[in-house]
Amino acid sequence: MSSNAVFVEGLSLGSASHGAGAGLRVGVKDSIDIAGYSTQLGSAVFANAPKAARHAVVVQALLDAGCSIVGKTTMHELAYGVTGVNGWSGTPVNPRFPDRVPGGSSSGSAVAVAANLVDFALGTDTGGSIRIPAASCGIVGLKTTYGRVSREGVHPRTSSLDCVGPFARDLSMIERAMSLIDSTFMVRPPPATVKVGLVNVAAEPVVQEAVRRALSAANIDVKAVALPSLDAVFAAGLTIIGAENWAEYGPIAESPKLGADVRTRLMAARAITPDALRAAEACRLKFRAEVDTLFQSFDVLALPTLPDVPLALASAGDAAAAIRTTRFVRPFNVSGHPALTLPLQTSAGLPAGLQLVGPWGADAALCSMAHRIVG
Secondary structure, eight states, rough: OOOOTTTTEEEEEESSSSSTTOOEEEEEEEBBBOTTOOOOOOGGGTTHHHSSSSOOHHHHHHHHHHEEEEEOOOOOOGGGGSOOOOOOOOOOOOSSSTOOOOOOSSSHHHHHHEEEEEEEEEEEEESSSHHHHHHHHTTTEEEEEEEEEEEOBBSSSSSOOOEEEEEESHHHHHHHHHHHHOOOOOOOOOSOOOOOEEOOOOOOOHHHHHHHHHHHTOEEEEEEOTTTTTHHHHHHHHHHHHHHHHHHHHGGTTTTTSSHHHHHHHHHHHTTOOHHHHHHHHHHHHHHHHHHHHHTTEEEEESSSSSSSBBBBGGGGGGHHHHTTTTHHHHHHHHHHOEEEEEOTTTTSSSEEEEEEOOOOOOHHHHHHHHOOOO
C-alpha cells in the first residue's frame, strides 16, 4: 500500500539499536509535538506553524526507549471529526475496507498500523478518536485512563477529555507500547476468570450479533447491565468538547482556510452557555458514579464500539450520522475510564468492534482481561 495521505511527514528519528523499543517502527499523530517539525493538526490554518521547540513527553519516551519514529500521521482537522476525511491533507485509505471511512480523528495512525507501515502508532482520543478508527480499520486501539499518559506537548493544550493512547495489530503490542510510554504500566497475565457486564445499548442487529458471538466464544461469565445515563452523557460530551474546542480554536473559526465541517462545529460551539456546561459537568459526575458502581460487581464492561458498521466513504459528509457513531465511545471520555476496542467482523464481513471498559486506572488489568476474552 502507498503511504500517500497516511504520513504528513516521513521521518527517521531515533535509534533501533538499544532499549526496550529497539526495532519498533512508530507513527505519531500530528497533534503531538515532534521537535523541529510543525504540528499542523491536519489544517491549512497551521500549515506554516512554527516548528516545535521540544518533543512531547510521550515522543521523548519513545526515543529514549530506542523506537524509530517513521512519520507524523494525518488526522481529521483539529481532531474535531470522526470520519478521518480531510480535503486539505488527504484522506488515508482504509486498507482492509477501502470503501469505508478510515475513522477519525486519528485516521493516519490507524491506517499506518493496519497497512503494516508501522508496528504501533500513537493517537489521541477526545470523543472516540482512537477507538473509532481502530474499529473501522480492523485493529486494536486503547483509550487510556484520563491523565495517565502525559499530554505535555499534545494539542489541544487543555482538555478534560483527551487521552493519548496506542494502536496496534494485536493486544501484546498494545501492552508493549504502553510500557514504553508509561513506566507504571506493568503487563499482567490473563486472569483465570472474568466477570463481564454487557451494557444494554441500541446497536444494529449485525453489530450486536458480532459482539454476542465473540463473548459467547470466550466461555466467560456475562450478565446484562444498564447505564441509565449513557445517552445523556453522550450529549454532555458533545457540550464539553464543544466548549473546550471553542476556547482553544475560537480565534481561527472564521479563517477561510478552515474546513467547512470543522468550522460549522466550531461556530455551533460558540453558542454553548455556562449553564449548559455546568449541566454537562453534573451529568459527568452522575455517569462516572454509575460506571464505578458496576465495577463493584463486574471486572469489565462490554459493549459495541460502534452502533453500526463504519460509514461508507460516499456517506462521510453526513455530519449527523458521523456524530452518531460516537454514541458508545464518547461517554467514556466524559467519565475518564480506560476503554479498549478489539476488532470484530459482522456476518457480512464488515468491520465492527468490541469495546471493553475497565475501572479507573486499571489499563493493564483491562488488557489482561481482554486476552482472556479474545484468547
